[in-house]
Every structure is written in structure tokens, then in C-alpha cells.
Amino acid sequence: MESRRVPTVRAVDERPSRHRAGEPVRAGIPEHGRIPRYYAVKARLLDLVAELGEGAALPAERELAERFGVSRVTLRQAVGELVLEGRLRRRQGSGTFVAPPKLVQPLALVSYTEGMRRQGVAPGRTAITIERLAADDGLAEELRIERGDTVAHLERVLLADGARVGLESTYLPERRFPGLVEEFDPTTSLYAYLRERRGVVFAEAEERLETVLATPREALLIGTNPALPMLLLHRVSFDPHGVPIERVRSLYRGDRFSFVTRLRADS
Template identity: 65%
Template sequence: MPGLGFRACGSLTPAPIRSGIPEHGRIPKYYAVKARISLLLDELGEGGLLPTERDLALQHEVSRETVRQALRELLLEGRLRRQGRGTVVAGPKLEQPLSLASYTEGVRRQGRRPGRHLIGLERFPCPAPLAAEIAVAPGEPVWHLERVLLADDERVGLESTYVTVARLPRLDTEFDPDSSFYGYLRERLGIAFGDADERIETVLATPREALLIGTPPALPMLLLHRLSRDTEGRPVERVRTLFRGDRFSFTTHLGGGDEGR
């Protein structure tokens, strides 16, 4: 079929997709440059230093603005990353499973070192909308735990966790904010997770969020909302997590009995 190409999708078998060439056959100049630079990235390998915009413009006989547009898209796609004053080839995206596994477990499975940097742990009266979600009375004290997510010391996300003070009264003194919150709940308090509701959407970070994560405000983010419950069906936590769209993808497993396709 004309206009189709093949691209590998993670560890899945390559599947046919449209190659990006419009049906009328006219390719935007920046897109042609982007395709050539993509081949160069494969040659350089992870961590390879990209030539300067000026050198790329001379090599491909285009303006620096055309090169800049191609590089912007490759940065947004996670193929490149800034390092100091240069640009280098980025590694593969982190795959976070959509399951009741912690961020720590997901990152370790990929051979990366997980970490977290505490932004704040505060106690405040629960507002009515949050109270309805976690099944408490409005005004009941809740904890707000906010941490930057790290992978090999690279800032990759921002996590906000809300839990009731009644259930975790000593969170501020017992919990190590650099460690796994799920590990603390399971191992220290004996709380077993039953199920959870999750919703994912694409957003742009606020100026404050972008500053904490260390990304430009225009970088797309993956926003995950999670409400977790224990084995008795009681809400345990309400989590809002921003993941860098250029560094993360989400995976899940669908059983053979799934219907409605």
C-alpha cells in the first residue's frame, strides 16, 4: 500500500503506519531535515553529541530556523535532550506500567535508579471535592506530600499524594520522603492495596511545575490521576502525578477476553 512504512513500537513487532508523507507528496522542508537528523541519531547512539544548529544548517543547505523546528520536534518526542550548552541523543523512554505497582518498582525493572526529592509535606483541612473522593468529611485533616520524581538523578515528574491524617497520623515522623510510599504503606503499616481508578490526560505544566521538574513550559506532560483503595474497598490515597511526555510512556496488559473492540 503506498504511503505506508514500518516503525518499531517498543518491544512489539513492527506495525505498518503512515510514514508522515502527505497524500499530495509534498514534504515540508523541516520534516525532511528531521528525517535525516533521525538517521544521524541512530548512528550517534545514546549520549552522542549532536552537531550545532549552524553545522546542521550548512550540511543540509537550509536555514537555521528550519533546523531549529526539526530539533524542537525531536526534543518533544524525547529523541534528544539538552545537556549543558549542547544537545545529545536521549535514551529510550521509561515505561511505567498501569498497575498497582509503585513508581520505584517500575523504574528499577528497567535498570534505572529511582529517587525522589521532597518539595513539601503539609497538613491542611480537606476541601469538599477531595473529601468526596476519599470518603471523609470536609475539613478533616489530610496530608499533602509533594515530591519530584527522579530516574538516575534526572528529574522526570512531579507527584502529589493526599492521604488522611487519621489513617497515617505519624507520616511526618515515620516516613522517609526519599523512599517508596507504597513500600511504607505495605511494610510498615500492613496496608494491602485492592484496586484503583486511573485517568490519564495530556496537559502543559504550570510555570511552577515546569520549574520544579526543570522543563520548558511548552513541553507536553502526561497527567495521571489515581484513587487507590485497600482490600476492603476503603480509599487509601488520591494521587496526581505529572510525567514528562518526552521521557515516559505507559504500558498495560489486556487479556484475551477483553471485549468491545
């Protein structure tokens, strides 16, 4: 009689799970069950943050260290991670406070202005540079122009309800947009200007997102710590004929921004 192998059935682990719905799997706890002390403190701090609510001040460092039964060094490590993640915010001379929710910018063909207004946030910009430059090899290739051709360059600090949150550099072919440097008000929406004054239609874009650290100059302009992770977006936008309109490099504070997009299956 022919025999066959019966698959081994693994027993279900009926021990209480440490993974709560909606959290990262097992809430960051390694399989061996041992976690760094600072991480346990961080988890308890997150519960406290949820309890206190946006804008509330964190209790004094000494009080928290005593409450959690850890050293102040361990507590500082846990608090420092939550600051980097944008859950807490330090104010010089005032203390540490529960941060507001992150701003959500869509990965779509909408301007920064539109993205902020959808969230009830007042957008703004401070002009740093508006000039003409000669295109180098990389820029010429992306904009499909000749090396050395003139481009308009706009560098602006991005504001959200008056606070500095990012830095944006935009390059546009001068031949296609003559007089833009003199005519455009850099404190306003470039997309609105191009649509309404130049008749430009944005049809599609190629966009790349990565994490970087700001240069000392960028950190100074944005008003952030150079060690804070930043989100870098590199975009080339195209009109309905596939002709490049602009190249944009946008740098956003990682503690203030997240990005969202909707994915669809290819037809």
C-alpha cells in the first residue's frame, strides 16, 4: 500500500499577544522578548502623549525618570527619539511639549499651496533667491534643453501657519517662460501663476522621494537641527505633449510631514 506523508500541524500559540491592532508587528518587541530599557520607556511615553493631548507640556525630566524607575540618561534617549519622530517638540527655555499631527502632503500633481489649504493650514513662502542661471548637464537633460541655456531659478522657504517647514528650489526654461524672473511674485503659488498667466497645463510628473540630512545652510534656512532627518522630493513635471515644465527639489522636515498617495493596478 502506498504511503503518503502527513503534514505536521503546528500548535497555535495561545499566549496573549503583545501586538495590538494598528501598531507595528509586536510593537517593536524582538522575538526573544528582551527590549532595551529606553524603548520600554518610549512606549510608556507614547501612552502619556496620547493622554495629555496636543500642545500639553511633558512633566519635568526628574519626575518622569522617577515615575518610570529609570535614569535620566535613559529617559533622555526615549524623549530624543520621540522628538526626531515628531511626536514631541522641544522649546528652548520652556520645556518639551506634545507635537501636533504631521502635515500630510499628497504625492500628486497639486501645488504646495493646494495641499496645505486642504488641511486648513495657511501656506506661505519666503523668497531666498530668484535669478537666472546657465543649465548644467544634469539640469539640461531633465528639462530637455541645451547645456548652458538660461533657466529661471526660484529658491523659497515653505511656511505652514507662519512656521518654516521646508525649502524648495524650482528651475524653469527661460526660453519657454521669458520675463518670469521679473514678473512672478515668489511669495505666491507658482502653479497658479503658470496656469492663469502662462496657460500651462500640468499633465504628469516623475517624482522621487528619499530621506536625507539637511546641509548646514539648508538647516539654517529651515530653522532646524542638521541631525533631523528630512524628506527630499525630486520632481520633473510635464505638459500634455510630454515636454518638461519644471524641475523641483523640495526638502521637508521629517518631523512635520508625511506623504500619501493612492495606488491603482495597471489596466
